[in-house]
Amino acid sequence: MLCDKILEDRDFGHLYIIVNRRAVRYTFRPANDGTPKVGIRVTVPPRYDVKDVVRAVEQNRTQLLSMLQVNQTAKDKKTETVHIDWDFRIETDCLLISFIKGTSQKVLFHKEAAQIDKNMHGEEIILKPAILQFVCPPDFDFDKGDRQALFERAIIEGVRLHAKAQLLPRLLGYASRYGIQLNEVKINSSKGRWGSCSLHKQRTFLNSKKSYNINLSLFTLLLPMHLQKLILLHELTHTIYMDHSPAFHAHLNTWLEGKEDAFEKELKKYTTSIFSFVKKE
Numbered sequence: 001m002l003c004d005k006i007l008e009d010r011d012f013g014h015l016y017i018i019v020n021r022r023a024v025r026y027t028f029r030p031a032n033d034g035t036p037k038v039g040i041r042v043t044v045p046p047r048y049d050v051k052d053v054v055r056a057v058e059q060n061r062t063q064l065l066s067m068l069q070v071n072q073t074a075k076d077k078k079t080e081t082v083h084i085d086w087d088f089r090i091e092t093d094c095l096l097i098s099f100i101k102g103t104s105q106k107v108l109f110h111k112e113a114a115q116i117d118k119n120m121h122g123e124e125i126i127l128k129p130a131i132l133q134f135v136c137p138p139d140f141d142f143d144k145g146d147r148q149a150l151f152e153r154a155i156i157e158g159v160r161l162h163a164k165a166q167l168l169p170r171l172l173g174y175a176s177r178y179g180i181q182l183n184e185v186k187i188n189s190s191k192g193r194w195g196s197c198s199l200h201k202q203r204t205f206l207n208s209k210k211s212y213n214i215n216l217s218l219f220t221l222l223l224p225m226h227l228q229k230l231i232l233l234h235e236l237t238h239t240i241y242m243d244h245s246p247a248f249h250a251h252l253n254t255w256l257e258g259k260e261d262a263f264e265k266e267l268k269k270y271t272t273s274i275f276s277f278v279k280k281e
């Protein structure tokens with residue numbers, strides 16, 4: 001698609017007029033052209049009238065400005081990175097991560113397991129979250145060399161250790177409650193999904209045995225407890241229904257006492273990235 005005309009605009013910098021043979025009306029899209037103002041791409045049918053396009057832009061100016069606003073917010077979110085320094089903190093139900101000033105010239109790690117109890121329904125409650133502390137020299141320069149990247153990796157490895165210590169028994173607890181046979185459970189750092197479940201068929205001489213493999217994202221540990229439960233029970237429901245059919249959701253919803261939709265909605269606030277959980281002042 002070639003740009004037919006470029007017009008100047010006081011708000012958008014540039015309006016790019018693009019002709020599309022199949023277009024029947026005007027469509028407006030943000031044009032991130034690298035200039036300080038985000039432009040607008042206007043797709044128009046062949047034999048369009050420039051004056052009419054300008055009129056349409058004028059009529060829709062308010063909506064177009066808010067479209068660019070939404071586009072910008074989404075972009076800011078995507079490129080969001082967090083600087084790791086003394087103020088970096090993660091404070092979740094199950095794990096606290098912080099940086100503290102030490103007295104030696106070495107970077108030390110301090111790890112403490114969570115204190116966990118069970119309520120009357122046999123479900124885990126966290127009495128005291130696990131701790132992961134990085135003790136750094138008092139005059140430590142967080143920006144020297146590739147220290148930012150190294151700490152990001154160290155934080156992820158720390159979360160992985162605590163996720164193994166907490167998520168595995170939590171998942172196995174639910175599995176044994178519902179009589180589900182698991183073959184293997186893995187904790188990974190894959191981005192984009194909280195968990196997955198696959199069938200593991202084992203053939204022996206006499207019969208074949210069905211069990212399941214479950215993968216969990218280590219970031220699951222950083223979710224509030226009730227959303228961890230959503231992830232764990234979601235994957236366990238897949239041992240009964242391998243799809244996301246109405247029957248699947250009905251089953252999961254029973255296990256979650258009718259709260260699946262509410263929990264799913266809340267889960268949308270989080271992504272499988274360490275920066276999704278950093279405490280913002």
Ligand SMILES: [Zn+2]
Nearest residue numbers: 234238243244
């Ligand atoms: Zn699923």
